[in-house]
Amino acid sequence: MIENKPINSNPNVSVDCVVFGFDGSDLKVLLVERYRRDNLDFQDDTLVLPGDLINNNEDLNEAASRVLYDLTGLKKIFLQQIGAFGSPKRLTKPKDIVWLEAVRMNPEARVITIGYYALINIKNYKVRPSSFAKHVVWRGYDEVGELGFDHNEIIVKAIHNLRDQLYREPIGFELLPNHFSLHQLYSLYNEIMGGGIDRRNFRRRMLKTGFLKETEEYQEGVPHKPARLYTFIPEEFENASKNNFKFY
Amino acid sequence: MIENKPINSNPNVSVDCVVFGFDGSDLKVLLVERYRRDNLDFQDDTLVLPGDLINNNEDLNEAASRVLYDLTGLKKIFLQQIGAFGSPKRLTKPKDIVWLEAVRMNPEARVITIGYYALINIKNYKVRPSSFAKHVVWRGYDEVGELGFDHNEIIVKAIHNLRDQLYREPIGFELLPNHFSLHQLYSLYNEIMGGGIDRRNFRRRMLKTGFLKETEEYQEGVPHKPARLYTFIPEEFENASKNNFKFY
DNA sequence: TTTTCAAAGTGTAAATTTTACACTAAGTTT
DNA sequence: AAACTTAGTGTAAAATTTACACTTTGAAAA
Numbered sequence: 001m002i003e004n005k006p007i008n009s010n011p012n013v014s015v016d017c018v019v020f021g022f023d024g025s026d027l028k029v030l031l032v033e034r035y036r037r038d039n040l041d042f043q044d045d046t047l048v049l050p051g052d053l054i055n056n057n058e059d060l061n062e063a064a065s066r067v068l069y070d071l072t073g074l075k076k077i078f079l080q081q082i083g084a085f086g087s088p089k090r091l092t093k094p095k096d097i098v099w100l101e102a103v104r105m106n107p108e109a110r111v112i113t114i115g116y117y118a119l120i121n122i123k124n125y126k127v128r129p130s131s132f133a134k135h136v137v138w139r140g141y142d143e144v145g146e147l148g149f150d151h152n153e154i155i156v157k158a159i160h161n162l163r164d165q166l167y168r169e170p171i172g173f174e175l176l177p178n179h180f181s182l183h184q185l186y187s188l189y190n191e192i193m194g195g196g197i198d199r200r201n202f203r204r205r206m207l208k209t210g211f212l213k214e215t216e217e218y219q220e221g222v223p224h225k226p227a228r229l230y231t232f233i234p235e236e237f238e239n240a241s242k243n244n245f246k247f248y
Numbered sequence: 249m250i251e252n253k254p255i256n257s258n259p260n261v262s263v264d265c266v267v268f269g270f271d272g273s274d275l276k277v278l279l280v281e282r283y284r285r286d287n288l289d290f291q292d293d294t295l296v297l298p299g300d301l302i303n304n305n306e307d308l309n310e311a312a313s314r315v316l317y318d319l320t321g322l323k324k325i326f327l328q329q330i331g332a333f334g335s336p337k338r339l340t341k342p343k344d345i346v347w348l349e350a351v352r353m354n355p356e357a358r359v360i361t362i363g364y365y366a367l368i369n370i371k372n373y374k375v376r377p378s379s380f381a382k383h384v385v386w387r388g389y390d391e392v393g394e395l396g397f398d399h400n401e402i403i404v405k406a407i408h409n410l411r412d413q414l415y416r417e418p419i420g421f422e423l424l425p426n427h428f429s430l431h432q433l434y435s436l437y438n439e440i441m442g443g444g445i446d447r448r449n450f451r452r453r454m455l456k457t458g459f460l461k462e463t464e465e466y467q468e469g470v471p472h473k474p475a476r477l478y479t480f481i482p483e484e485f486e487n488a489s490k491n492n493f494k495f496y
Numbered sequence: 497t498t499t500t501c502a503a504a505g506t507g508t509a510a511a512t513t514t515t516a517c518a519c520t521a522a523g524t525t526t
Numbered sequence: 527a528a529a530c531t532t533a534g535t536g537t538a539a540a541a542t543t544t545a546c547a548c549t550t551t552g553a554a555a556a
Contacts, residue, residue, distance in 0.1 A: 011260075013261065059335055084329065084362045110304045222523085222531090223523080225521070431503075448507090473504050474503095474551085474553095476504085
C-alpha cells in the first residue's frame, strides 16, 4: 500500500510522538502496530511510535499535533519536543526496510525525525470502537520490547526529559484528571521517578508550593476513607515561577 | 554564487551551531558574515550562526562537527544538540530570501534546522590568517543584534540549555584551559548564570565535589598574588555521578 | 627597601531545608 | 461491632545553604 499522501509531504523529515499515559499505578506509552495501521498484506508484529512525515506547510509542532489528533481524536495535548534523531542507520533494520518499501513513495530517502513526548489523561482517551483502535496498544514504558526504527532510543530520551521536567514544570497534572487526590499525584511522581519518594514529605512539599487548591470533593466508591480532591491552579504557578520558585 | 555542493547534500535539513567562547569575563558567540563567507557580489551585513545543509550519508552530529571544523580547524569540540527548529516561516525575511536565491540550488525548499551549541576554549581557536577568518566575529551573547533566519531564537534556546546543564554536567571546563584558577571558573559560572554567585561559597562547593585537583602550577605574569591552578578530573566526575552526586 | 595595590585565600554561625519515621482517623465491608 | 484499608498528620535531627570580612601574598610603584 503506497501512501496517498498530500503531494506536499516532505520526504526527509518526520515527527514521532511518545505518548505517556498514567493509569493510576503505571506509566504507559501508546504504541501502534504498523502493519495493521497501514493495512499491509504481510505479517509484521513490530510496534512503533505514532508518527508521520511532516507536510511542507506545517510547523513541526503542528505535525505532531496532527499525528496525535488522527490517533486519539484529542486536540490541545501537552507536547514537548525532545530533539532530532538523525542517524543514517536509523531506518535500516530488515523489517523496517520492508515496511518502507511497502508504504513510502521514496523508501530510500534519508529521514530525520523530530521526537516529541505527549502527556494525556488516559481517561480522556476513549479507544474508538471502530477498526481504528485495533492497531493501538498501551505498554508500560519500560516493557515496550524492541520497537521498529530507532524508537526505543526516542523513548529513552523522552523518559529522561520527562523526569527532568517533572520537578521544574507543572506537567504531572497533564496526566491526571482535573480533580485528583494527593495519593494519585504521589503515585504519579513516585512511578515516574522510579520510586523512593517519602509519602508524607511529598504531600507537605506539594501543598507548600501553594498552587494546589483543595476542593470540597472527595473520592467516591472506594472501600475506605475517601481522599480529598485537589486541583492545580496554573496562575499560582506562573506567579511562583516569577519569584525565584523552587519546586523541590 | 550557486553552491557547488556534493550532490548528496540534503535540501531539507541543516545544522546550525551556537559556538560559545569565554574570554575571561564575557561569554561570547561566534558569528559569520554570510555575504563574505559565501563571496556574494552584493552588500548584506547580516550575521548568522555557522551552519550548513547536512549530507545524506552523515549523522547530524557529524554534520555539526564538520561545520565547526571547516570554521575553526578544531576537532573534538564539545557539542550538544538543543533541538529542531522548523517553523515554515523561518527563512522568509526579505534578506534571507535574497541570500537563499543567491546560494541555494533550490531556494524554495523547506529547511528544518537542528540547533547545536558548542563550547570551545577561546585560546585554542586561532583566527586563521587567511581570508578565511575575515568573515568571523565574536560577539557578547546578549549583544548579537538581529541575526539572519531564526538564529536569535536558536541562541536563546542555546543559552537556556547551557544554563541548565552548567550545574549538572562538567561542561564549564570546556571553555577554560586545561589548568585554570578557581577565579576563572568562578567568573565563568557567574557570567553564564547572570551574576550573584557568592565567591567563597562557590569555591568551597567546587572543591568539595572532589573532581578538581590542585596542581603545583600558579598563575604567571599577574601583578598580584598568583592563584593556584586546578585541573578537572573526569574520572572523579564519572565516579561521583554514579553515586547520587549533586553538583549544587 | 618600603609602601601600595590587587586579587588570593580562608571560617563560622544562623537560617533553611531535608530527612526519617509511626500512629490516629474515617469510611466500608464482613 | 470488629476488621480492614487508605487518609491524614508532626517533630526532631541532620544536612545544606547562606551571609559575611579580614589576612596573605606577590608585583609594581614610589
